[in-house]
Amino acid sequence: MVRPIGILAGLGFVAVLLWSLVWGAVAFIQEPPQPTAEHEFHKHPRDAGLSSAGLLGKYDRQQLQRGFQVYKEVCAACHGLKYVAFRDLQDLGYSEAEVKAIADQWAIETPSVNPETGEAATRKNLPADNFPSPYPNEVAARAANNNALPPDLSLIAKARHDGSNYVYSLLTGYRDPSPELLREFPDSKPGQGLYHNPYFANLNIAMPPPIVSEGQVTYTDGTRPTVDQMSKDVAAFLTWTAEPKLEQRKSAGLASLVFILVFCFLAWGAYKNVWRGEPH
Amino acid sequence: MSFPWANQYNPKNPFMRWMDDRLPLPRLVYNAVGAGYPVPRNLNYFWNFGVLAGAALAIQIVTGIVLAMHYAANAGVAFQSVEHIMRNVNGGWFLRYAHANGASMFFIVVYLHIFRGLYYGSYKAPREMVWLLGLVIFLLMMATAFMGYVLPWGQMSFWGAKVITGLFGAIPLVGEPIQIWLLGGYAPDNAALNRFFSLHYLLPFVIAGVIVLHIWALHIPGSGNPTGIEVKGPQDTVPFHPYYTAKDGFGLGIFLLVFAILLFFAPNYLGHPDNYIEANPLSTPAHIVPEWYFWPFYAILRAFTVDFILPAKLWGVLAMFGSILLLFFLPWLDKSPVRSGNFRPKFKMFFWILVVDVLILGYCGGAPAEEPYVMISQVASAYYFAHFLIILPLISLSERPLPLPNSIIEAVLKGKSGSTLSTGTQTAVSAPAE
Numbered sequence: 001m002v003r004p005i006g007i008l009a010g011l012g013f014v015a016v017l018l019w020s021l022v023w024g025a026v027a028f029i030q031e032p033p034q035p036t037a038e039h040e041f042h043k044h045p046r047d048a049g050l051s052s053a054g055l056l057g058k059y060d061r062q063q064l065q066r067g068f069q070v071y072k073e074v075c076a077a078c079h080g081l082k083y084v085a086f087r088d089l090q091d092l093g094y095s096e097a098e099v100k101a102i103a104d105q106w107a108i109e110t111p112s113v114n115p116e117t118g119e120a121a122t123r124k125n126l127p128a129d130n131f132p133s134p135y136p137n138e139v140a141a142r143a144a145n146n147n148a149l150p151p152d153l154s155l156i157a158k159a160r161h162d163g164s165n166y167v168y169s170l171l172t173g174y175r176d177p178s179p180e181l182l183r184e185f186p187d188s189k190p191g192q193g194l195y196h197n198p199y200f201a202n203l204n205i206a207m208p209p210p211i212v213s214e215g216q217v218t219y220t221d222g223t224r225p226t227v228d229q230m231s232k233d234v235a236a237f238l239t240w241t242a243e244p245k246l247e248q249r250k251s252a253g254l255a256s257l258v259f260i261l262v263f264c265f266l267a268w269g270a271y272k273n274v275w276r277g278e279p280h
Numbered sequence: 281m282s283f284p285w286a287n288q289y290n291p292k293n294p295f296m297r298w299m300d301d302r303l304p305l306p307r308l309v310y311n312a313v314g315a316g317y318p319v320p321r322n323l324n325y326f327w328n329f330g331v332l333a334g335a336a337l338a339i340q341i342v343t344g345i346v347l348a349m350h351y352a353a354n355a356g357v358a359f360q361s362v363e364h365i366m367r368n369v370n371g372g373w374f375l376r377y378a379h380a381n382g383a384s385m386f387f388i389v390v391y392l393h394i395f396r397g398l399y400y401g402s403y404k405a406p407r408e409m410v411w412l413l414g415l416v417i418f419l420l421m422m423a424t425a426f427m428g429y430v431l432p433w434g435q436m437s438f439w440g441a442k443v444i445t446g447l448f449g450a451i452p453l454v455g456e457p458i459q460i461w462l463l464g465g466y467a468p469d470n471a472a473l474n475r476f477f478s479l480h481y482l483l484p485f486v487i488a489g490v491i492v493l494h495i496w497a498l499h500i501p502g503s504g505n506p507t508g509i510e511v512k513g514p515q516d517t518v519p520f521h522p523y524y525t526a527k528d529g530f531g532l533g534i535f536l537l538v539f540a541i542l543l544f545f546a547p548n549y550l551g552h553p554d555n556y557i558e559a560n561p562l563s564t565p566a567h568i569v570p571e572w573y574f575w576p577f578y579a580i581l582r583a584f585t586v587d588f589i590l591p592a593k594l595w596g597v598l599a600m601f602g603s604i605l606l607l608f609f610l611p612w613l614d615k616s617p618v619r620s621g622n623f624r625p626k627f628k629m630f631f632w633i634l635v636v637d638v639l640i641l642g643y644c645g646g647a648p649a650e651e652p653y654v655m656i657s658q659v660a661s662a663y664y665f666a667h668f669l670i671i672l673p674l675i676s677l678s679e680r681p682l683p684l685p686n687s688i689i690e691a692v693l694k695g696k697s698g699s700t701l702s703t704g705t706q707t708a709v710s711a712p713a714e
């Protein structure tokens with residue numbers, strides 16, 4: 001009984017699927033899917049060559065500090081870092097006193113309450129505070145950015161495909177739309193307040209190019225602050241904000257692999273030993 | 281419940297004897313996974329995956345319970361609490377990556393376990409109940425993993441939940457009330473998150489219970505083996521301990537090796553970047569995809585694009601659930617008396633087509649819903665249903681199985697037992713390529 005019913009049900013599903021296939025094929029031939037501008041002109045991120053990439057890669061502390069400086073002097077005007085606390089910066093090699101000073105002098109204060117009147121107020125940041133958001137809320141953020149919302153950058157390096165390289169590519173990817181693009185897709189000309197960037201998903205981003213000229217940030221460690229260098233540095237910094245435990249993870253991984261390999265070796269020996277002489 | 285020649289539990293230690301008279305738990309363990317359980321001597325590495333699935337469940341339960349101590353199931357703070365685990369909880373990153381990748385490892389070993397059963401005909405009499413209980417475990421796992429993925433409350437958590445619960449809306453009349461009842465609202469929200477957390481905590485223990493039944497049912501006829509012929513006498517078997525505990529120990533090592541590589545060196549490889557963006561009901565991701573282990577089923581769901589008596593969406597839902605439910609009927613669809621694919625030339629060929637077919641479905645399920653993926657999914661889904669519902673019932677009528685060995689020990693001595701470690705490799709009938 002099961003088999004006849006099964007065969008009938010099977011024929012039913014197969015028939016409906018092939019019916020769908022025929023209709024899909026007809027539609028495909030009559031109206032082949034139109035290529036889109038994103039399909040043809042979107043680019044995959046370029047390799048930033050960060051030291052944290054690769055199996056055993058580690059962060060370059062100098063670079064993270066430079067990247068932090070770029071974030072502080074350029075990006076922080078528009079982007080928050082709400083999952084990162086000032087004290088986490090000690091990880092980058094800053095001393096406790098330096099972190100305290102950084103928090104204290106941060107341009108944006110942390111929301112608080114006036115202890116006398118109970119009214120909303122702000123106070124200076126403490127090392128235990130997370131980075132304050134540059135805008136009080138989403139409406140304010142959009143109002144200041146042509147109705148676009150600058151996302152929080154804490155996790156950006158994990159929230160995009162190939163995120164670290166993406167940040168670097170995005171920052172260095174601003175250019176005029178190519179003539180081929182404008183010829184094929186006249187509509188993709190960036191509108192008011194938009195900028196062409198082939199690394200951005202829909203090719204037109206609302207963020208004005210943030211890093212535009214050499215020396216925009218003055219590095220204290222002697223590195224030449226080219227546009228490319230600053231973009232790489234801030235990409236490294238944002239990789240760290242997204243994955244602060246990367247180094248612990250990799251070294252724990254290495255230790256685990258050694259341990260597990262020894263275990264496998266012993267287990268293999270035990271297995272061979274137990275089965276010796278036993279036909280199987 | 282076991283073979284007459286099984287070793288008998290015979291405690292020497294006075295405490296163990298005292299215990300045995302009062303609560304014979306050690307006896308139970310001895311008979312279930314100790315020296316008291318005789319197992320065919322010719323099992324190959326495909327028989328490791330059941331134990332590995334058990335190990336994966338244990339890892340999920342342990343890491344999950346500790347995660348739950350730090351996680352907050354509230355839509356306002358869930359995402360943040362996961363970031364808190366990743367950044368501030370001691371070893372929190374390890375727990376979370378272990379749990380997320382542990383779920384993937386769980387599905388990898390369970391899929392291999394299921395395909396082992398499909399190839400060697402493990403679902404056939406007298407082991408139908410083992411197979412059915414296994415499918416119950418598989419369904420519970422899928423429910424658990426689906427609800428677990430909602431907990432971090434990222435974009436894919438939210439939109440995945442919305443799409444999957446939205447499927448119930450395809451059921452005529454009662455669909456929408458069921459959907460609202462399941463979610464506790466019109467869209468996933470705090471109510472849904474809380475009940476998902478509650479159930480996500482509960483179901484793994486239900487799974488553990490069903491695993492006990494699964495093994496109990498297995499131990500009535502005893503384990504199958506790559507030849508598919510039954511155990512005839514003591515010379516065919518070895519005691520589970522130490523023979524298979526040793527082999528499973530080695531298998532566990534390899535499992536942990538793969539797990540560690542994923543967890544420590546590519547922890548986000550199998551995940552989706554959008555889940556690092558907090559859930560936002562107002563912003564739909566460009567491509568909504570479930571976790572990789574659901575991709576074949578997702579492809580089947582999306583393969584139905586044309587209304588035919590029933591709406592296309594309902595067909596998709598029926599087919600997606602049907603693709604799993606049909607496995608419950610497999611013992612009665614495939615009536616060939618020969619179990620092992622090693623001795624069934626036609627079956628073997630179709631089996632490997634099925635493997636490739638499911639891989640194709642998986643690929644299409646993860647791809648965007650556009651051509652050519654939809655058309656490929658349609659062909660692949662059609663083969664999937666045809667394989668189980670039409671081909672398997674029919675091939676046993678025309679297939680001429682190869683001659684079976686007389687006994688396991690005879691096959692072993694001739695090097696034809698199907699155990700991948702057999703010394704004689706000049707076999708006419710080889711084990712499936714790995």
Ligand code: HEM
Pocket residue numbers: 337340341342343344345346347348351362376379380383386421424425426428429430431432480481483484485487
């Ligand atoms: C059948 C076994 C289990 C499976 C397949 C499973 C699967 C999952 C998955 C896929 C996630 C999402 C991971 C992510 O992307 O972050 C998750 C999260 C979670 N699970 Fe489980 N789980 C299992 C058992 C358990 C158990 C026993 C607990 C204990 C209460 C638990 C507690 C949690 C918690 C608190 C989260 C949210 C934290 C997080 O997202 O990392 N799980 N689970």
